[in-house]
Amino acid sequence: MRPQVDDEQNCSFRLKVVLKPGVDVQACTPIADAASLVDADVMSEDNFSWLSRWYLSHCDDEWEHAYGVRIDTLDNPGWSLKIDLTATSLQDKAFERVTQGEPSDDLKGWHRTGSWWIASVQNGQFEAFCGPLDLSAAIGVFRRWADETAKH
Template sequence: MDILDWIQDWFKDNCDGDWESSDAIQINTLDRPGWEVEIDISNTSIASMELDWILNETSKQDWYGVKIADQKFTAAGDPDKLKFLLNLFKEMIDKIENQ
């Protein structure tokens, strides 16, 4: 399944009449340049999870970082990493749900 199809399905599955009316999923651009993905996980099985910021930087043009805090998954990366960032979230959800 394509990551965009998966995130759409995940979003629909988590809609409860309230969660989706806030900023449940945000995708923004950064001036570094790059992408930032922020996903509200308060409605999920990983809501209590915490992860300090981890930065993986090969070069100024090849980097990404991720953290989980305050019931939000936040990931950022270079301009080529949008699908990768969404897949990080998917992999985390899949791993937790398959335990």
């Protein structure tokens, strides 16, 4: 999902959701009505909401100034997710690198190979790289590890 401002059509908020390659749904609504596009009951249990709560639980007026969560795009296309583990319960915990699918070098390759992600811990950070529709799954890898680690 990528909100866009579109002045030409008097649209304050544009939402585009790619259902699968080549099939997408678009919605345009005034920003005041944007919340109606999101079902709070469905969103409350997703990986994005969980990550937001995890981040907030580590904010203590110090940690968030030096550490945090970074989400960025890749040019093949895809996403990168980096989560600082310093001063968290995960800082010294073991994490075995996990992979799913086959990374692609470009959009054409992604259409051919589909979903993929790679996750590891490097230099005190959880790092995940994934395909353009796999960001939630990559967050889910971190979530499962954090939840399992908390149980032990």
